[in-house]
Amino acid sequence: MKKITLAACTLLLTLMLGGCSVSVDGSNYESVAPDFDIKAFFNGNVKAWGIVQNRSGEVVQRFMVDINGRIENGVLILDESFTYGVGDGVKSRVWRITQTGENTFEGEAGDILGTATGTSHGNAFNFRYQMDLPVDDTTYEVSFDDWFWAFDDRTMMNRSYIRKLGLVMAEVTIFMQRQG
Template sequence: MAIDTFAGTTPLFLPERFFIGRLEGGAVVESLVGGLLKRAAISGHGELDSDTDTIVFTETYMFDDGHSDTLKWTIRKISEGQYTGHENRLEGKAIGEQAGCAFHWKYTRDTPQGDGKSFKLNFDDWFYAIDDRTSMVRGSAGRAGIPFATAHVAYKKI
């Protein structure tokens, strides 16, 4: 799906607005055949560094198997509708596109698992603004460009 499909839709999903302040959420991860793999509670906090015009966003996933994963993002708007992101476990950088109510975010990350191992996974996430305080995300995770799991995430600004 092309990001341009969402041009003109509202409410706008702007990372520099949505990821600022406190957020809470939840996630379910399903296999491609539909079986539930894991669930997570999410807490996050973001600030805008006005000197560098960079979003500093930290989010922690607490999974139902007891393990957690904390991502410490720095996100920068590089031009209208275009973003880049960095996080300490990324391979390269994250690339984001925004139009209307949607934000498309892609990256590859060495992702810790509940058994203590970690896997390099490709993520392809679509954020959709529901209102000014709520967004839904449909993401896929895979390896070598082949998806094997789908995540459904809800975020709420608090």
């Protein structure tokens, strides 16, 4: 009887934790148009509008980002400036993104732990990285699973899943538009 109860509890816990996870399969976007070219999209000025929602779906941050992108010696540099309407957060970030293969990239920024890895999937682009994320008076080491989807050559949507111990703790939704 104890073994059956333990097995039932384990199955229930597995199903509950699986429901808290999000998994995007990049291969679903390989043949979807238009292709998303991260270097072409961000080479210039980009305006972004976004929100962060906690696990309950409550908007805990609303922000705008001005992104000044440029390519120097083959490296894509994104100089980001943030302003907040709700909540508070990082004021600026500078990404340095290098193409390492036909569809692969690596990126670094001052507040990112280690190196971010990126993969292009036709219409989509996936960026994964670790970060010490400040929340109130403490900091949490979290993983970002960052997905970008092109609408056209000027408009893009970004969805980030922020995980702690494998569970999605918050989600970020951002719309971006090339300027000029």
